[in-house]
Amino acid sequence: MADKIKFSLALVILAAGVAGFYLLSEQAMILRVLAVLVGVALAVxxxxxxxxxxxxFNFANExxxxxRKVVWPSRKETxxxxAMVFAFVVVMALFLYLTDKSLEWVLYDLVLGWKKS
Structure with a gap:
């Protein structure tokens, strides 16, 4: 129950920081932003x-x-x-274009007998 109260308090503090931004509308922008940042910091x-x-926070640290244990690829590998992805995209585009034109030729010219003008 204490955790719920603390979490609710954190939300109230956060809301107070945001409300401070609007309540300080006559003040300099730096003070208004500072009110929000202080509210966020206290809520955290x-x-x-x-x-x-x-x-x-333990999960975030882990x-x-x-x-940090990830092994990133070298520039050469990247x-x-x-290049392999681009080559595959070009080959796939060519294949789909040829398939589309072949089906168009089969359906329009041979099956339906329509001639394109």
Whole structure:
């Protein structure tokens, strides 16, 4: 129950930060934006103190660790793979064009007897 109260408080703080942006309409833009940023920062701090917040931040940290383990392809591998994709697209486009024209010829000229003008 305490986590729900803390999370609700975080939402209220966030809403207060956004409301501060509009309530400070006569002030400089930097103060208005600062009100929103302070509201977001305080809401994050309060949400962090909840059990679901702790799980989320642990998950985020583990995700960063896993992303660092990714082996990215070299420039040469990337260029080769991109070239293969483009070549496949060209071959597939040619195949579909020839298939379309063949079916058009079979249906219009041979089956239906229509001549294109």
């Amino acid at each position: 701090v309060v949400a962090w103190k909840t059990e679901p917040g702790q799980r989320f 995700s960063v660790v896993e992303a 260029v080769q793979t991109t």
